[in-house]
Amino acid sequence: MRLHAVRKVHGTGENAVTALDGITHDFPSGTLTAIMGPSGSGKSTLLHCAAGLDRPTSGRVELAGHDLTTLDEVRLTKLRRDRIGFVFQAFNLVESLTAAQNVELPARFARRRLPAAQVTAALDAVGLADRARHRPGQLSGGQQQRVALARALATRPAVLFADEPTGALDTTTGRHVLHLLRTLVDQHGRTTVMVTHDPAAAAVADTVLLLKDGRLTESLTLHPGRLAANTATIAGRMAQLEVA
Numbered sequence: 469m470r471l472h473a474v475r476k477v478h479g480t481g482e483n484a485v486t487a488l489d490g491i492t493h494d495f496p497s498g499t500l501t502a503i504m505g506p507s508g509s510g511k512s513t514l515l516h517c518a519a520g521l522d523r524p525t526s527g528r529v530e531l532a533g534h535d536l537t538t539l540d541e542v543r544l545t546k547l548r549r550d551r552i553g554f555v556f557q558a559f560n561l562v563e564s565l566t567a568a569q570n571v572e573l574p575a576r577f578a579r580r581r582l583p584a585a586q587v588t589a590a591l592d593a594v595g596l597a598d599r600a601r602h603r604p605g606q607l608s609g610g611q612q613q614r615v616a617l618a619r620a621l622a623t624r625p626a627v628l629f630a631d632e633p634t635g636a637l638d639t640t641t642g643r644h645v646l647h648l649l650r651t652l653v654d655q656h657g658r659t660t661v662m663v664t665h666d667p668a669a670a671a672v673a674d675t676v677l678l679l680k681d682g683r684l685t686e687s688l689t690l691h692p693g694r695l696a697a698n699t700a701t702i703a704g705r706m707a708q709l710e711v712a
């Protein structure tokens with residue numbers, strides 16, 4: 469995935485807000501990138517533009533060989549469905565369906581059938597093969613987010629987008645989910661982009677992009693596995709950004 473000179477202005481006239489002010493960045497395949505920055509710095513807008521949920525005002529977004537900014541709505545929807553996975557802070561599982569049915573749901577919406585083996589493999593990858601018949605209400609928060617991860621990955625997307633994936637979880641459970649996310653990136657080479665406010669969450673990434681006022685101020689390369697040192701570095705940079 470590649471962003472080139474992406475600008476996004478929300479609203480018009482006096483109400484216009486420049487949320488992204490010329491973002492250029494390559495996201496190498498098989499890497500985990502965290503996006504951080506103060507409130508209002510443009511993180512969500514960047515994620516939405518990169519994932520084809522929102523259209524940039526100008527610039528290009530290339531994903532899996534397509535320029536998202538030139539696709540019509542029908543093709544964009546198909547690309548999102550087939551090549552992009554999403555995980556949000558709220559797990560967004562359907563309460564009346566089992567874990568396995570939740571994993572199958574996006575494919576059903578697309579009028580496709582996900583082979584049972586692929587559903588099982590997705591649940592197995594997140595360590596929940598034995599919970600396939602459980603409904604969300606019978607699962608812990610961390611388990612529900614793991615089902616959401618399995619659902620996002622079942623279609624083997626080119627890019628996985630995660631928006632505050634541990635925001636609704638306690639610290640320990642959140643760490644488990646992040647560890648799992650890291651493992652999935654490493655084992656399946658799944659390009660992943662995660663927005664987070666938490667330096668300890670961003671510490672599992674390969675790269676942290678720091679945003680301020682819609683601009684990319686720094687791209688930090690982290691040391692794999694050195695979570696405490698990475699967390700301290702990120703927290704320090706964030707503190708500098710907040711006062712700058």
Ligand SMILES: Nc1ncnc2c1ncn2[C@@H]1O[C@H](COP(=O)(O)OP(=O)(O)OP(=O)(O)O)[C@@H](O)[C@H]1O
Pocket residue numbers: 478479485486487505506507508509510511512513514
């Ligand atoms: N739909 C919208 N209409 C008008 N302005 C918007 C809209 N969405 C976002 N903005 C503005 O664009 C800027 C960037 O917002 P964005 O939500 O991307 O920031 P963020 O870094 O994700 O913030 P937070 O950490 O608080 O979630 C902010 O000034 C925000 O007020």
